[in-house]
Amino acid sequence: xxxxxxxxxxxxxxxxxxxxxxxxxxxxxxxxxxxxxxxxxxxxxxxxxxxxxxxxxxxxxxxxxxxxxxxxxxxxxxxxxxxxxxxxxxxxxxxxxxxxxxxxxxxxxxxxxxxxxxxxxxxxxxxxxxxxxxxxxxxxxxxxxxxxxxxxxxxxxxxxxxxxxxxxxxxxxxxxxxxxxxxxxxxxxxxxxxxxxxxxxxxxxxxxxxxxxxxxxxxxxxxxxxxxxxxxxxxxxxxxxxxxxxxxxxxxxxxxxxxxxxxxxxxxxxxxxxxxxxxxxxxxxxxxxxxxxxxxxxxxxxxxxxxxxxxxxxxxxxxxxxxxxxxxxxxxxxxxxxxxxxxxxxxxxxxxxxxxxxxxxxxxxxxx
Numbered sequence: 001x002x003x004x005x006x007x008x009x010x011x012x013x014x015x016x017x018x019x020x021x022x023x024x025x026x027x028x029x030x031x032x033x034x035x036x037x038x039x040x041x042x043x044x045x046x047x048x049x050x051x052x053x054x055x056x057x058x059x060x061x062x063x064x065x066x067x068x069x070x071x072x073x074x075x076x077x078x079x080x081x082x083x084x085x086x087x088x089x090x091x092x093x094x095x096x097x098x099x100x101x102x103x104x105x106x107x108x109x110x111x112x113x114x115x116x117x118x119x120x121x122x123x124x125x126x127x128x129x130x131x132x133x134x135x136x137x138x139x140x141x142x143x144x145x146x147x148x149x150x151x152x153x154x155x156x157x158x159x160x161x162x163x164x165x166x167x168x169x170x171x172x173x174x175x176x177x178x179x180x181x182x183x184x185x186x187x188x189x190x191x192x193x194x195x196x197x198x199x200x201x202x203x204x205x206x207x208x209x210x211x212x213x214x215x216x217x218x219x220x221x222x223x224x225x226x227x228x229x230x231x232x233x234x235x236x237x238x239x240x241x242x243x244x245x246x247x248x249x250x251x252x253x254x255x256x257x258x259x260x261x262x263x264x265x266x267x268x269x270x271x272x273x274x275x276x277x278x279x280x281x282x283x284x285x286x287x288x289x290x291x292x293x294x295x296x297x298x299x300x301x302x303x304x305x306x307x308x309x310x311x312x313x314x315x316x317x318x319x320x321x322x323x324x325x326x327x328x329x330x331x332x333x334x335x336x337x338x339x340x341x342x343x344x345x346x347x348x349x350x351x352x353x354x355x356x357x358x359x360x361x362x363x364x365x366x367x368x
Contacts, residue, residue, distance in 0.1 A: 026052035037106040038065030070105030081144045093137040128162040173294040184281035191277040198291035200242040205288040206267040212255040
C-alpha cells in the first residue's frame, strides 16, 4: 500500500457490504468510524488514512481518488465534450452522475464492466426513461474516456436500451380543454401568456421560457432550439392572436413567460407552475408538452406538409412529422369516405326493395 507498512496499519478496518463490496474505515477505540473512499493501495488511500487517524479527514474532500469512477467523472466535466452538451443535457446527466458517485464513485475505472452497467440499467427498469438517460450519461462518459485513453474498454458498448413503454405518451389537449383553460385564465393573466406562447409557437417548454423580445424582428421569432444544442433554428411568425395576448401581458423583461414579479422561469419550475394552472382550470394530467402536440395536430389538419412541420417544430427527418400528417390524412379521408359508405348502403336498400322480374310475374299472376 505504498508508504503504508505491513501488516495492516493500526485502527484500519475492512468490512464487506451486503452487496459484496469491501469498505475500509478508520476507528480508534470506540470512536466514530471514518470512511476511506480512495482505492486501497493508492497514495490517496494513504493520505486519507493518516488524516482520519489524526481526526481530520479533509483530504477526502479535496477531490476524488485518482483512477476511480468519481475521478473520471470529474475529468469529464473539464472537457469540451462536456461543455458542448446543452445546458439541459448537462443538468440531466449531472443528476445521474451524482447517484453513480454515491454508489460506485470509489470503484476503480477498470471495475466498471458491462455487467455493472446492465445492473444499473435494470435497477431503473421501473422507469424506462430514467434507464435510457442513465445509459446516455454513461455512454458519453466512457466514449470520451476511451478516446482519452483513461479507460481501456467501453463497458456501454453492446448494452441495449430498455423498451419504451407503449402508450400515447403525454395527453394531447383537446379544443374543449383549451376553452376550459381560457375561461379560467382570460387575456391579461400571466397564465394565459404561458398557454398562448405554447399553443401558438409550438416550442418545447425549454425554448418557450427563453422566448422574448430579443428573438423577434419584423413580427417573426427566430430561436436556436435547446434540445438540438443550438444546431437547429426555428423561425416562427408571431400570430395576431398571440400578439394580442403578449400586448395585454404581463410579460417579463427578457422572456415573455414569467412568474411572480415578472421573474423568468427555469424549464422545470415552469413545467410545475403550468400543471398547477391547468389543475385550477379543472384540467388533470395536462402538460406543456401536450400543448406542443395540439399545435402540431392543428397544423397537420390544416394541411401543413412534413417539411413545414419540421420547420415549425424543429424536427429533422420525416418520422415525427409523418405521425401528424398521417393522422390528419386518415381523419380527412375517413370524413370524405363515410358518405360513400352511406351511399352504398342506400343503393343496397333500394335494390332489395325492388322485386325481381320473376317476382313481378308471379305477383301479376296472383292478381289475375
